[in-house]
Amino acid sequence: MELTPIAKVIKEKGLRKGWVAEKAEVAPGTLSMIISGKSKPTIEVAIRLGRVLDKSVEELFGHLVP
Numbered sequence: 001m002e003l004t005p006i007a008k009v010i011k012e013k014g015l016r017k018g019w020v021a022e023k024a025e026v027a028p029g030t031l032s033m034i035i036s037g038k039s040k041p042t043i044e045v046a047i048r049l050g051r052v053l054d055k056s057v058e059e060l061f062g063h064l065v066p
Contacts, residue, residue, distance in 0.1 A: 006060045007035045009053050024048040040064055 003011065010020060021031040026045055033039035034049075041049065046057045053060065 004035060004037045005063060006049065006053070009055055009060065010035065013053065015053075020049070020052055023052045 010017065017031055017035065018028055020026075021028045024031070024045065025048060026034075026041075030039065030045075034041050034045070041061065043057075046061050050057045050060055
């Protein structure tokens, strides 16, 4: 299974999912669902994740836009 862009960034940066969830103020379970592609983030969550990961929303979630 191919990693989602956000999963690739987290892996490349060597970050723990729990740390990312805490810094982005997202429940760990919600972050896991977003990382796996089973759930789409709200725009607010996408922006917070982009800030934490130092990436644009488009870089992390652009693949979700048709």
